[in-house]
Amino acid sequence: MELKRVVVTGLGALTPIGNNIEEYWNALVNGKSGGAPITYFDTENFKTKFACEIKNFDFKSYFDRKEIRKLDKFSQYAIVASDEAIKDSALDLERIDKQRVGVIWGAGIGGLETFQEEVKNFANGNGTPRFNPFFIPKMIADIAPGHISMRNGFMGPNYTTVSACASSANALIDALNYIRLGYSDVIISGGSEAAITQAGMGGFNAMHALSTRNDEPATASRPFDATRDGFVLGEGAGALVLEEYEHAKARGAKIYAELVGGGMSSDAYHITAPHPEGIGVIAVMKNCLQNAGLQPQDVDAINTHGTSTPLGDVAELKAIGEVFGEHAKSININSTKSMTGHLLGAAGAIEAIASILSMENGVVPPTINHEVVDENIDASLNLTLNKAQEREVNVAMSNTFGFGGHNACLLFKKLKE
Template sequence: MKLRRVVVTGMGALTPIGNNLEEYWEALKNGVSGAAPITHFDASKFKTQFACEVKNFNVFDFIDRKESRRLDKFSQFAVIASDEAIKDSAMDLESIDKSRVGVIWGAGIGGLETFQEEVINYSKGDGTPKFNPFFIPKMIADIAPAHISMRNGFMGPNFTTVSACASSANALIDALNYIRLGVCDVVVSGGSEAAVTIAGMGGFNAMHALSTRNDSPETASRPFDGERDGFVLGEGAGALVLEEYEHAKARGAKIYCEVSGGGMSSDAYHLTAPHPEGLGVMAVMRNCLKDAGVNPEEVDHINTHGTSTPLGDVAELKAISTVFGEHAKEISINSTKSMTGHLLGAAGAIEAIASILPLTEGIIPPTINHTTKDEKIDPELNLVLNNSEKRDIKISMSNTFGFGGHNACVLFRKYEE
């Protein structure tokens, strides 16, 4: 069976460094940090008092008041980013066959804020259960793609992938395969997360996963830096419209890139720590290259998972050196989490966008906040540090890994007819 080609025809973003695609890309190029003191709640007694929040955001600018009350923030983010991506794709929603359009979305946690609020409200009462009738429909992780589907009338496959921080990368791989195999012609895919909450910050602090650089939040996310001390929690959403090539061509769609392949693997090692030798990461990149039919020496750019944790960054770079050999020194390697923080289930989506735009724009965003070398990291690797790199590239990879040892890798190719 010949697999169908898949391209990206629309993108949307709502991130800590930009509330739409254009703002997001400008901030990425210019190395803008999205980290700042938390405003969503009083974090003065928390070990970590900062995060990468979405800024200058008013949901009523996008969704009416009545509808917004039925959506947890992670679903609000999903609807807004997908609206932008669909508009960007210029699909004619009146003429397209909506039974052939799916929505496959990623979320690692889902409606954490809704769950938190309902439980807190109950605990303040006399034990009489008084829960909001929208509690469950707002909280469950699968509800975001349901809202996207209902909003647009898309009647194809509709579900959520949940694999912690790899969730939206897994969603993109599922979308790729559903189109390749002829199940869909178009899939709106991506991910959203809104975990900058009391429960989210408290839980990750208890795991000692977050940076505690409270005196300098804007420099706290520092992948590959010798003084990194944990990741910075972020929130937001990224959305992509994946489309079968001939379908896109027939309607005269603009094409950002081709989605050539996706790989998955498991560390099978630890609940939260990566395998120290990066075995699962080696496997996922090799699986992705094989699926795409691409040789290692053809890869120009890798947007790493690069969370700014002491163990994770070293293991990932070690795996890259092993898989790509001498060519690893020629690959431009960056981590955009240095700017956005870690968006958990939405990370794969916004980082896919950050891997695609360098193909069209010839600019690779930097890994900011690097001041100190880490002796455990190969100094000959081409890490894009502190400033953007201008480079004409043809193949870009995006790595995304999640607690539980879930690994996903997606490969994007510069579009050529």
Template sequence: MKLKRVVVTGLGALTPIGNNIEEYWDGLVNGKSGAAPITHFDAAKFKTRFACEVKNFNVEDFIHRKEARKMDKFTQFAMVVADEAIINSKLDVENVDPDRVGVIWGCGIGGIDTFEQEVVAYALGDGTPKFNPFFIPKMIADIAPGHISMKYGFRGPNFTTVSACASSANAIIDALNYIRLGHADVIVTGGSEASVTGAAMGGFNALHALSQNNENPSMASRPFDKDRDGFVMGEGGGALILEEYEHAVARGAKIYCEVAGGGLSADAYHLTAPHPEGLGATKVMQNCLQNAGLVPEDVDAINMHGTSTPLGDVAELKAVQKVFGEHAYNLNINSTKSMTGHLLGAAGAIEAIASVLAMEHGMVPPTINHTVLDENIDPKLNLTINKAQKRDIKVAMSNTFGFGGHNACVLFKKLEA
């Protein structure tokens, strides 16, 4: 069976450094930090009192108040970015075959804000269960693609992938494969997360996973830097319209690039820590290259998972050097988490979008906040430090890894006729 070609025809983003695709790209190339003191709740007693929140966002600018009240914030984010991506793609939703359009979404945690509010209210009450009737439909992680499909009447494949921080990269790979195999013509994919809450921040603090640089939040996310001390929590979402190539050409769609392939692997090592030698990361990149029919020398740029954790950054770069050998020194390597923070289940989506936009504009966004290189990192690697670099990118790789040892890798390439 000959696999169908899959292309990207639409993008949507809502991030800590920009509330749409144009703003997001501007923030990326200009090295903007999204980190600032937390405003969503009183964090005065928390070890970490800052995060990368979405700013100047009023849901009622996008969704009617009555409908918005039925959604957790992660679903609201999903609706906003899906709408932008569909509009950006110029997909004629009235005339497309709804049975051939699906929604495959990624989310690591789901409606934790809703869960926290409802359970706290119950715990502080007299024991009488007085839960919101929308408590469960707001909380469950699968609900975002359900809302998107109901708004547009899309009746194709519809589900959520949950693999911690790899969730939305998994969703993109699933969407790629469903179209490749002929099960759909178009899939709205991506991910969203809204985890700047007391429970989430407290939980990640208990794991010693978050930076505690409260004195200088904008410098806290510093991948590859000797003084990095953990990741910075982020929120938001990203959406991509994946479309079968002939379907896109027939309707005259703008094609950003081709989705060349996707790879998956597991560390099979530890609940939260990566394998110290990057074994799972090595395998996922090898799997992705094989799936795409490409060789290491074809790749020009890698947007790393690069969370700014002491163990993760070093292990991932070890894996890059194992996979790419001497070609590793020819790559532009970066981590956009230095600007956006870590959006958990939405990270793969917004970072895939960053790779697509870098290819389109011929510009690699920087890894900001860098002062002194970790002595365990090869200084000959080009980590795109502190300033964007021009580059004609023909093939771009995006890595995303999650707690539990879940690894996902996606490759994008400039379209060949």
């Protein structure tokens, strides 16, 4: 069976550094940080008092009051980003076969704020279980793609992938395979997360996963820097319209890039820590290259998982050196989490978008906030430090890894007819 080709025809983003694709890309290339003090709740008793929140977006004007009652933030974010991506794709929703259009979404946690507030209300009550009737359908992680499908009438595959921070990258891989095998013509895929809550911040603090650089939140996310002390929590959503190539070509769609491969692996090592030698990361990048039919020397840029954790950054760069050898020195390696923070289940989607836009614009966004060289990191690698770099990018890789040892890797390529 000949596999069908899969292309990207629409993009949408709602991020801590931009509320649409244009704003997001401009912020990336200009090295804008999304880190700032938390505004959602009183952080006096929290070890970490900052995060990368969505800023200056009026959800009350985007959704009516009844909709907001039914939608956790992570679903609101998903709808905003997917609306932009669908509009960008110029799909004619009156003419396409909606039974062949699906939504495969990623969320690592889902409706955490809804869960937190309902449990707090119950705990503060008299013991009578008076829960909001929307509690469960707001909270469950699979509800975001459900809302996207109902909003647009899409009747194809519809579900959520949950693999911690690899969730939306796994969603994109599933979407790739559904279209490759001929089961769908179009799939809206991506991910969303809204975990900047008391439970989210407190939980990650308890794990010692978050940076506590409270005096300088804008520079706290500093991948590859010797003084990094943990990741900065972010929120938002990224959406991509994936489409079978001939279907896109027939309707004259704008094509951003071809999604040529996806790889998956497991560290099989620890619930939160990466394998120190990056064994699972080596495997996932090799799997992805093989799946795409590409060689290591074909890759021009890698958007790393690069969370700004002491162990993770070193393990990933070791793995890149192992897979790419001498060619690793010719690759532009970066971490856009230095600007957006870590969007957990949405990270794979927004970073895939950054990789695609790097190809389209011939610019690799920087890894900002780097000040002190880490002696454990190969100094010959080009980590695109502090300033964007212009270069032709024909093939871009995007890495995303999650607690539990989940590894996912994507490869995008400039379209060749």
